[in-house]
Each structure stands twice: as C-alpha cells, then as structure tokens.
Amino acid sequence: MAARTYGQYDGVSTAIELIGERWALLIVRDLLVGPRRYTDLKAGLPKIPTNILAARLKELQAGGVVRRAPIAKCGLVYQLTPYGAALEPIVLALGRWGFAALDERTDDEELTADGLTMALRSAFRPEEAAELPATDYEVRVGAVAVRVRVAEGRLRSWQLAPPAPPVGGALPAEAADLVISGGAGLRRLLSGDIRPAEAVADGALALESGDPALLERFATVFRIDPVR
Amino acid sequence: MAARTYGQYDGVSTAIELIGERWALLIVRDLLVGPRRYTDLKAGLPKIPTNILAARLKELQAGGVVRRAPIAKCGLVYQLTPYGAALEPIVLALGRWGFAALDERTDDEELTADGLTMALRSAFRPEEAAELPATDYEVRVGAVAVRVRVAEGRLRSWQLAPPAPPVGGALPAEAADLVISGGAGLRRLLSGDIRPAEAVADGALALESGDPALLERFATVFRIDPVR
DNA sequence: CCGGATCCGAATCGATACTG
DNA sequence: CAGTATCGATTCGGATCCGG
Numbered sequence: 114m115a116a117r118t119y120g121q122y123d124g125v126s127t128a129i130e131l132i133g134e135r136w137a138l139l140i141v142r143d144l145l146v147g148p149r150r151y152t153d154l155k156a157g158l159p160k161i162p163t164n165i166l167a168a169r170l171k172e173l174q175a176g177g178v179v180r181r182a183p184i185a186k187c188g189l190v191y192q193l194t195p196y197g198a199a200l201e202p203i204v205l206a207l208g209r210w211g212f213a214a215l216d217e218r219t220d221d222e223e224l225t226a227d228g229l230t231m232a233l234r235s236a237f238r239p240e241e242a243a244e245l246p247a248t249d250y251e252v253r254v255g256a257v258a259v260r261v262r263v264a265e266g267r268l269r270s271w272q273l274a275p276p277a278p279p280v281g282g283a284l285p286a287e288a289a290d291l292v293i294s295g296g297a298g299l300r301r302l303l304s305g306d307i308r309p310a311e312a313v314a315d316g317a318l319a320l321e322s323g324d325p326a327l328l329e330r331f332a333t334v335f336r337i338d339p340v341r
Numbered sequence: 342m343a344a345r346t347y348g349q350y351d352g353v354s355t356a357i358e359l360i361g362e363r364w365a366l367l368i369v370r371d372l373l374v375g376p377r378r379y380t381d382l383k384a385g386l387p388k389i390p391t392n393i394l395a396a397r398l399k400e401l402q403a404g405g406v407v408r409r410a411p412i413a414k415c416g417l418v419y420q421l422t423p424y425g426a427a428l429e430p431i432v433l434a435l436g437r438w439g440f441a442a443l444d445e446r447t448d449d450e451e452l453t454a455d456g457l458t459m460a461l462r463s464a465f466r467p468e469e470a471a472e473l474p475a476t477d478y479e480v481r482v483g484a485v486a487v488r489v490r491v492a493e494g495r496l497r498s499w500q501l502a503p504p505a506p507p508v509g510g511a512l513p514a515e516a517a518d519l520v521i522s523g524g525a526g527l528r529r530l531l532s533g534d535i536r537p538a539e540a541v542a543d544g545a546l547a548l549e550s551g552d553p554a555l556l557e558r559f560a561t562v563f564r565i566d567p568v569r
Numbered sequence: 570c571c572g573g574a575t576c577c578g579a580a581t582c583g584a585t586a587c588t589g
Numbered sequence: 590c591a592g593t594a595t596c597g598a599t600t601c602g603g604a605t606c607c608g609g
Contacts, residue, residue: 120450120451121456122443122451123436123443124437124438124440125367125432126367127440127442129439133366139347139353159348160347160348160349196442204353206431207431208351210356210431211352211358211359214424223348225349231353232351232352
C-alpha cells in the first residue's frame with residue numbers, strides 16, 4: 114500500500130495519495146451530499162466494482178477522510194469526517210471546472226441524484242441569492258429529481274427520486290414554486306449558453322409547473338461561468 | 342482509453358477523467374509554476390516512469406489542459422492552456438488540505454523546487470501582505486532554494502536551486518532580506534504549530550541571514566491554517 | 570543531453586460469483 | 590445488507606533502447 118507512493122513531501126502529493134485513487138473522489142462527492150450506506154454508494158456509482166468500493170472505503174477511513182458509523186435502527190452508514198468535509202469547496206470547484214468540458218450526454222453516461230445535487234450546489238451563487246425572496250425549485254433530469262430551497266442566501270437540498278434521507282432538515286410538504294425538467298437544456302442554461310426563454314422555446318427545458326418568470330431567477334441564482 | 346470511464350455525466354466525473362489519472366495532477370502542479378520541458382518534468386517528478394509521463398502529457402493535451410510549444414532556440418516546452426491554468430486555485434486548495442495531513446518527512450520522500458514553490462504559494466495570504474512593505478525571502482530546504490518577493494499584496498517567485506527560468510520576471514540582483522533554511526521547522530511554522538522564535542531556538546529552522554524580526558512577518562504572510 | 574518509444578514483470582482494476 | 594473471493598484484462602513501474 115505504501116509501495117505505490119509518489120515519493121514527494123508536499124501537500125498536493127499527500128492530498129492525492131489520500132483521495133487520488135480511482136473512484137475515491139466520487140465517493141467523497143456522494144458523501145458530501147449526506148451520509149450513505151454501502152448499498153446507497155453502490156447504487157449512486159453504478160459502474161464501480163464492489164471490491165473497489167470496499168477497498169476505497171477502507172483507505173478513506175485509514176486516511177481519516179471517512180468514518181463508519183452504526184445508524185440508529187439497524188445498518189451502518191459512511192460519513193465524512195470534519196477533515197473529509199473540508200473537501201467540499203475543492204470538489205465544488207472541481208465540478209465547476211469539469212462542467213466546462215461537458216458536452217452532450219451520451220447514452221452510456223448517466224446523471225445520478227448525488228451528481229445533480231452537487232452540480233446545483235456548485236452552480237449556486239450566494240451573492241445573487243442574498244436579496245431574493247425564498248424560493249423552492251424542483252429539478253428533474255431523466256429519472257432523478259432534486260428539490261432545492263434558496264432562502265436567505267443559503268441553499269438546502271433534498272432528493273426526491275431516488276429518495277434519500279433529508280439532509281437539510283425535513284422535506285417541505287408543499288409543492289415547489291417552480292418545477293423544471295430536461296437534460297441538455299439544463300446544462301446550457303447553467304453555462305449561460307442559452308437564455309431561459311430560449312431554452313423553453315427550444316424544448317430543451319420543460320416547465321412542468323410554476324410561474325415561468327421564476328426561471329429567470331433560477332438562471333440568476335444557479336450559474337457556472339465558463340472558465341476564462 | 343474511453344473504456345475506463347466512470348460512466349457519469351457531471352462536472353466532477355469529467356474533471357477527474359481529465360486530471361484524475363495517476364501523476365496527472367502533479368504534472369499540472371509543476372506546470373503551474375511555469376512552462377517545463379520533458380526533461381524538467383522528469384527531474385521534478387523523480388519517481389515517474391518515462392512512459393507514464395509521455396502518456397499523461399498526451400492525455401492532458403487531448404483534454405485541452407496542456408499545450409506543447411516549441412521554444413525560441415531549440416527544444417520545446419509543455420505549458421498549461423488557459424483552461425489548465427484555471428486549475429490553480431484548486432491545486433492550491435488541495436495543497437492546503439493535504440498539508441494538514443503531512444507528518445515528518447521520511448527518507449524516501451523528497452521536496453522538489455516546484456513542490457516548495459507551490460507550497461509557499463498555497464500558504465500565501467494576500468490580505469496580510471497588502472499593507473506590508475515589499476520584502477524578499479529566500480527559503481532553503483535541503484538542496485532546493487526558492488526566492489519569493491512579497492510586494493503590494495502579491496507574490497512572485499523564482500527558483501534558485503535547481504535553477505529554473507524566471508517566471509515572475511528577472512530575478513532581482515540583490516540578496517533577499519531574509520534567508521531561512523530548514524525542513525521540519527518550516528512545516529511547523531507554516532501550520533502555526535510553533536512560533537517563529539521557538540522554531541529558531543529549537544534549531545528546527547535556521548536564520549541564514551537578514552533581520553530576525555522579519556521572520557515574524559514571514560510567519561504572518563505565509564500560513565496554512567489547520568483544517569477546522 | 571533531449572524527447573521520447575518499447576518491452577516485460579508486478580500490481581491494480583473490473584466483472585462476476587459467492588457468503589455471513 | 591455488507592461486503593469477500595476469484596480471475597482475466599489493464600495499467601503501472603522499471604529498465605532499456607533509439608533517433609536527433
């Protein structure tokens with residue numbers, strides 16, 4: 114295990130020895146959304162071999178990034194330690210950087226609930242949201258659906274499909290103010306590549322319910338600017 | 342090459358498909374210091390197999406992260422594209438995160454000039470430096486020596502040993518205001534684990550030349566706070 | 570020396586099957 | 590649910606070699 118080391122003494126090398134192995138950062142990404150059970154992780158990372166998942170979880174625990182905790186009633190969850198949770202701004206920034214290289218989705222690529230949740234988090238702009246009234250959005254892409262609430266410059270999220278335990282408190286009972294769905298259009302909207310009205314006219318984005326004017330607000334609060 | 346994909350459609354997955362392969366981010370780290378030739382990279386990454394270096398450089402070029410450019414008089418260099426250069430804040434943050442997990446240096450780990458340069462960059466605090474008079478520091482750790490100038494809230498760096506082409510303009514002719522050397526002491530100083538005076542008293546850090554009072558200033562301008 | 574390409578054994582990864 | 594075990598396919602690492 115120490116045989117495959119980089120042999121360098123510095124922060125970057127140490128960091129990628131902790132979280133640079135294949136699949137490791139995607140496990141961290143999912144755990145940033147909330148604690149997850151072994152089976153949840155496996156479902157959220159459909160292409161990970163089960164032995165690799167087991168191996169990574171052990172390494173991440175040994176590195177102090179992840180902790181294994183028994184949960185109230187039967188079962189156990191993996192969760193980030195405070196040290197692991199400190200990766201959040203890095204993973205979000207990496208998500209923004211990689212977002213710029215995204216092209217059209219192909220059939221063998223899928224978007225998971227945790228992937229969408231983190232994408233929305235990485236696109237969230239607190240400064241823009243600070244003065245706006247509290248608003249609930251529901252975003253659907255294929256089979257996944259995420260509910261986000263923007264209030265007081267902060268973002269909270271819940272996963273509706275597949276359902277995951279609420280991480281931002283109890284899921285609000287009432288319907289979202291705006292419900293949108295669509296894959297390709299969402300990416301182009303977040304990148305500022307297309308205006309909200311165009312996205313809807315195109316059919317790239319569908320307005321399921323809610324005031325169409327709220328889509329402008331959504332596009333203001335959630336955006337990932339192209340890298341330079 | 343597309344066989345080993347994560348099969349997910351999101352920014353984080355895309356990012357680590359571009360720069361998540363073994364050694365890739367260390368190549369980026371070195372290129373963030375300045376353009377490097379194949380042999381420079383090999384020297385700065387002593388343990389990288391040459392075929393892996395060649396393979397990574399090709400992948401990074403294919404991904405639009407690195408560009409290969411012929412240099413003025415014979416030879417060619419690799420340099421980051423603007424898209425690759427946008428990784429700087431991420432690599433610096435990762436360096437700070439990993440720094441927290443650094444323990445004592447072992448004999449098989451070495452600190453390279455580019456590693457030290459990036460460590461100092463990641464530790465630099467512009468806010469603290471904004472109001473301070475321009476100051477030059479020279480930092481020596483083992484066989485590597487780096488010269489940094491803090492002026493007007495900005496940081497510039499040059500590599501003295503092993504010498505690399507100046508990336509922040511011409512190397513100042515005059516001697517640095519403060520010259521310090523020492524390995525273990527530097528890490529503990531940057532982490533705030535030890536006070537400047539103690540570090541010198543310990544012998545963990547040596548003051549080669551300059552006003553000892555400047556060491557306090559150094560410790561203020563360069564610091565990596567423990568993660569939470 | 571620079572900028573790689575080639576070859577080969579060792580370690581890791583990926584897919585599937587299996588178990589407490 | 591939470592993983593191990595097994596095994597073939599890849600990749601990595603180390604060394605050598607080669608054209609300019």
